[in-house]
Amino acid sequence: HDVKPVTANPDFSHAALDEEQARRCRSISVVVPCYNEAANLDRLLPRLITALVALGLQWEILLIDDGSRDDTARELTRWSQRVPGVRALLLSRNFGKEAALSAGLDHTAGDVVVLMDADLQHEPELIAPMLLRWQAGIDVVYARRKDRSDEPLYKRAFTRLFYRLLNATSRRVHVPADAGDFRLMDHKVVMALRALPEHNRFLKGMYAWVGFRSEELPYMPAARTAGRSSYNLHNLISLSLNGMTSFTTWPLRASSVLGMVMAALGFLYGLYLIVSYRLFGSQVSGWTTIMVSLMLFCGVQLVSLGIVGEYLARVYEEVKRRPLYVVRDSLGQGLGSAVTST
Numbered sequence: 635h636d637v638k639p640v641t642a643n644p645d646f647s648h649a650a651l652d653e654e655q656a657r658r659c660r661s662i663s664v665v666v667p668c669y670n671e672a673a674n675l676d677r678l679l680p681r682l683i684t685a686l687v688a689l690g691l692q693w694e695i696l697l698i699d700d701g702s703r704d705d706t707a708r709e710l711t712r713w714s715q716r717v718p719g720v721r722a723l724l725l726s727r728n729f730g731k732e733a734a735l736s737a738g739l740d741h742t743a744g745d746v747v748v749l750m751d752a753d754l755q756h757e758p759e760l761i762a763p764m765l766l767r768w769q770a771g772i773d774v775v776y777a778r779r780k781d782r783s784d785e786p787l788y789k790r791a792f793t794r795l796f797y798r799l800l801n802a803t804s805r806r807v808h809v810p811a812d813a814g815d816f817r818l819m820d821h822k823v824v825m826a827l828r829a830l831p832e833h834n835r836f837l838k839g840m841y842a843w844v845g846f847r848s849e850e851l852p853y854m855p856a857a858r859t860a861g862r863s864s865y866n867l868h869n870l871i872s873l874s875l876n877g878m879t880s881f882t883t884w885p886l887r888a889s890s891v892l893g894m895v896m897a898a899l900g901f902l903y904g905l906y907l908i909v910s911y912r913l914f915g916s917q918v919s920g921w922t923t924i925m926v927s928l929m930l931f932c933g934v935q936l937v938s939l940g941i942v943g944e945y946l947a948r949v950y951e952e953v954k955r956r957p958l959y960v961v962r963d964s965l966g967q968g969l970g971s972a973v974t975s976t
């Protein structure tokens with residue numbers, strides 16, 4: 635593997651593009667978060683490097699070890715020592731994919747930045763068509779999966795419901811469904827994302843929030859090559875609760891509206907009880923009524939309290955102002971300020 639980063643090739647232009655209009659890209663950074671991906675790296679990196687060399691640009695690959703428990707850190711170190719242009723950032727523990735990606739975005743220097751998974755579900759060959767769209771003036775090109783027929787039914791139903799709820803009220807910021815983290819972004823977009831200070835990183839929402847000219851590129855994710863997906867139902871639920879609380883406030887509004895409706899109903903029923911007492915005197919029945927209304931009101935109260943609690947927890951996370959990730963080691967040389975140690 636004696637591949638070297640190639641310097642900008644002035645002949646890099648594609649037939650479809652008007653030379654005058656086309657943006658010239660000099661360098662490209664690829665960010666790959668890795669959590670227990672040791673078995674995939676030897677398959678991913680040669681393919682990725684070939685794809686990047688074919689572009690004829692200066693390139694760097696920034697591999698983030700998100701506190702893996704297998705040999706990933708050692709593999710990353712080896713690759714970063716062997717191939718110039720491959721950099722490794724080792725985090726001090728597992729911080730989660732969103733934090734690993736943020737670490738990557740903070741350390742890139744390329745004119746365009748690509749985010750992709752390490753498990754070859756995101757094919758490196760798609761970078762070239764993405765770059766073509768960027769040259770035509772699109773700032774963000776994201777891969778959007780064509781269909782989800784490979785996923786279990788419950789996951790599909792859950793995802794659909796989630797995007798419905800997420801996009802329920804906000805008219806300005808629309809988070810596209812089925813668009814993951816596999817995307818190519820202009821440097822401007824990366825700067826905008828870096829400037830967002832929130833601790834609770836719901837990247838899909840943040841991409842949508844920063845805006846810019848975006849376009850989708852339909853693709854079909856391949857099957858994971860080795861290892862297991864880190865996302866189970868529990869993670870998905872917690873990820874979507876985070877997403878909801880960081881990008882919507884309508885649940886709070888909904889709970890106060892629900893409270894008002896219930897209070898109005900309670901008031902009307904109270905009036906009815908008083909009037910019927912006046913007319914017909916006291917009747918000691920109504921156990922059902924008491925139980926039903928008690929349960930209903932208790933339920934509504936607890937749900938509302940829970941919603942408030944979720945938002946409060948997010949506020950607490952934010953005010954602590956902790957860093958998003960901690961870097962244990964940074965190895966290899968990339969495009970910009972090269973950091974080397976050990």
Ligand code: UDP
Binds near residue numbers: 668734755863864865
């Ligand atoms: N990942 C990570 N930290 C984590 C979990 C996952 O950096 O805590 C990385 C993982 O190595 C992979 C990408 O995020 O490169 C996507 O993970 P995975 O394939 O498990 O998710 P899925 O494809 O099932 O959504």
Ligand code: MG
Binds near residue numbers: 751858
């Ligand atoms: Mg995957």
